[in-house]
Structures are given as structure tokens and as C-alpha cells.
Amino acid sequence: MNNLLLQKTEQYLHTLCNKIPNRAVGSPGNIAATDYFRESISPFGWDITSDPLEVMDWNPGIATISIGSETLQVKASPYASGCESVAELICVSTIQDLENSDVNGKNLLLFGDITIEQLMPRNFVFYNPEEHRRIISTLETKKPSCIICATGRNSSLAGGAYPFPLIEDGDFNIPSVYFTDVEGEYLRKFSGEIVKVKSSAARISSRAYNITALKKSGKKRIVITAHIDAKKGTPGAIDNGTGVTVLLLLAELLSDYTGKYSLELVALNGEDYYAVPGQMDFIRKNDGQFGDIALNINIDGQGYFNGKTAFSFNGLSGDFKTVFDEILESSEDAESGPWWPQGDHSIFVQYGVPAVAVSSSWFLSNMENQTITHTEADNLSIVDFRKVLKTAELLSLIIRKMTL
Numbered sequence: 001m002n003n004l005l006l007q008k009t010e011q012y013l014h015t016l017c018n019k020i021p022n023r024a025v026g027s028p029g030n031i032a033a034t035d036y037f038r039e040s041i042s043p044f045g046w047d048i049t050s051d052p053l054e055v056m057d058w059n060p061g062i063a064t065i066s067i068g069s070e071t072l073q074v075k076a077s078p079y080a081s082g083c084e085s086v087a088e089l090i091c092v093s094t095i096q097d098l099e100n101s102d103v104n105g106k107n108l109l110l111f112g113d114i115t116i117e118q119l120m121p122r123n124f125v126f127y128n129p130e131e132h133r134r135i136i137s138t139l140e141t142k143k144p145s146c147i148i149c150a151t152g153r154n155s156s157l158a159g160g161a162y163p164f165p166l167i168e169d170g171d172f173n174i175p176s177v178y179f180t181d182v183e184g185e186y187l188r189k190f191s192g193e194i195v196k197v198k199s200s201a202a203r204i205s206s207r208a209y210n211i212t213a214l215k216k217s218g219k220k221r222i223v224i225t226a227h228i229d230a231k232k233g234t235p236g237a238i239d240n241g242t243g244v245t246v247l248l249l250l251a252e253l254l255s256d257y258t259g260k261y262s263l264e265l266v267a268l269n270g271e272d273y274y275a276v277p278g279q280m281d282f283i284r285k286n287d288g289q290f291g292d293i294a295l296n297i298n299i300d301g302q303g304y305f306n307g308k309t310a311f312s313f314n315g316l317s318g319d320f321k322t323v324f325d326e327i328l329e330s331s332e333d334a335e336s337g338p339w340w341p342q343g344d345h346s347i348f349v350q351y352g353v354p355a356v357a358v359s360s361s362w363f364l365s366n367m368e369n370q371t372i373t374h375t376e377a378d379n380l381s382i383v384d385f386r387k388v389l390k391t392a393e394l395l396s397l398i399i400r401k402m403t404l
């Protein structure tokens, strides 16, 4: 193992996850992270492009619910606007209840069945179940004054957070707050009474960037992606400082590449953000050109200290697959894993491009109940720097072997 590169791996991760406070899309830390990415790649002879994105940053402020002289501390739903709503409390636990209740102008507590899954943002095109769209459109038609969401945990859709925000959507304009299912049970006792919901959350218009580094060679491209953004409130080490670090290491390891394919390293901005702006911009800019992409390799969730690195495949032809199989067989740190759809690799698959998702086997096995991602626990103490460098070295080897 190259000691100098191992030091760089640590340095990249330390800067992305510790020095930069948070990489949520449009925040100062997010802009600092994309600046750092661009600067770190610049010595290695790639053509670098910054694509600006119009986005919304958000300040959570302070949120409370008051019942008479009693006050509960709650959280504003991410990207919700602030409010001061004094109104009757009405409690609803199913879509049918919601459809049959007069909630206009009231403070609406959602609890139970209706809060089991985090609702997909209204304009999220990749995955949006009919039931979620029905809840959102009913809320928009009925116009409660404020929505109070009582939630438990939903690791596969919302990461490890408890409670999780039921609504996380800057395109949804009814103010909302959230707290735990247990607190929700308490508040239900005050159904029909006047309660006050106050939130000083604020939307802030801002900018973000996708950064692309191109090594021009053949007409067909191999596009290697990692999302650079993180949820608010997490250092985003496994999700996805490690993926970004693999891209930075690949920029150096492949600096002399002159093979059959053009290579593109893309720091995508928005995988953990309601409007996925970087992903949408990438799709727009590649409209009609997805056929030129021979392969996508997406790194997300890699480098966990426990277990191996998982390579999951979708739609790879025999030749590409053979190269991966040969390299994985000779590696002690990596193995092939099951396909999983929650990541930027799915965009490529939707456009018929073969894709490889690189992650940690442990997370794939524990996706339903892990309590790490999107929380403060996703910090550098759970990262094995050697595994991160090893993955970059394996990918560099694999890409150099792609000659067919």
C-alpha cells in the first residue's frame, strides 16, 4: 500500500468531514466542498467543469408547540418555511381519515399508519409511490395551517434518524414540524383544543455546483460518480465523504490514462437533497448522449470499518463483468454484492447504461435497521482509510483493463 496516498486519503476525508462543517446542498460547507474537490483535482491534468445549480439552503431555526402554558420542543421539517399558527388541533392516522376530515386552517397532527414511510418530495421523479402522491395532494388541497408529524424510525428510506422527518421537501409549501411517535401520543390528548405551533425556520436561496473532471480519450465514456452533498446534521463520512475521496484518489491514480474510453469523474450534488439538482442537471446535459456512456461506476456508502467493500452489478456485458470478476477474485477486501436501487447508479440503469454500485457489504446487509447514515454517527471513527484507498486502487486497475 502506498503510504503517501494513504496519508492523502486521511487528509481528504479529514477536510471533507471535519474541517468543513456540513455539506448540505447550497450551504457554505457544500460550496467549500466543491471548491476543495476542484482544487484537489487540478494538479492531475483533467479538464474540469463546474456546473452551477440554483438551490435552496435552509436554516432550521427553533420550533415549539404550546398547549396553554406548556411548551414542547420540536424540529422544523427540513426545508419547511417558518410559521406561527394558533389553531384547533386535529389528529389523523390514515389517508382515508385525512380525506374525510375538515383540516382547513387547523393544526394537523399526523400519526400512526400515515407516518410510517417518509413521503417522497412532490417533484421527485425517480421513485414516487401513488400513496405518497395522494397524501401530498390531499394536504395541498385541504390546506391545514401547519402539519405536525409524529414518526418512529424508517432506516431504509430515511437513514438512521429517530424521529425521521416525514416531510423533507422545499417544493411543498405548508409549514411542518416533527417529533417522536411517543410525543405524538401525548399531544393527541389535546385533540380539539387550541394549540400554537411556532417555527423560525427559514428558506435561503443559494447556489451549488456539480464538478466534472474529464480525461478525453475515446468516444465512449466511463462515468465514475459520487455524491458530494450530505444531509444536514451529519459529517457524512460513509455517506459520502469516502465516495468523493475515491474520486480524488482516482484523479491521481489515472492521471496518465490514455486508454480506449474517455473517463469522467463527477461529484454530483444532491443525492441526499429533496430536489436532486445535480442529478437533474446531469440528466439534462446528457440528454440524447447516454448511449455514449459505456459504464457507470457509482461509489456511495463505501469504507465502513466492518466487513468488505461490495461491488453490485446491473446490466454489465460479459467483457466488463469478466474484468471485475478477475480483480475481485484476487482481492481480500472486496466482494460482489446484491443490487440496491437507492443511489445515483439507478439513474444510469434507467437510461439503459450498465452500472456498478460500490458500497460496504455491512450497510447492504443492515439497510433496514442501521442507525448510522444521516446522523452524527456517520463520522470518521467508522471509516477504514485503507479500505477507501484499496477501493480506489482496485477501480484504477479495473478501468485500465477495460480495453474491449
Ligand SMILES: [Zn+2]
Pocket (backbone or CB within 6 Å): 227, 239, 240, 271, 272, 300, 301
Ligand atoms: Zn449516499
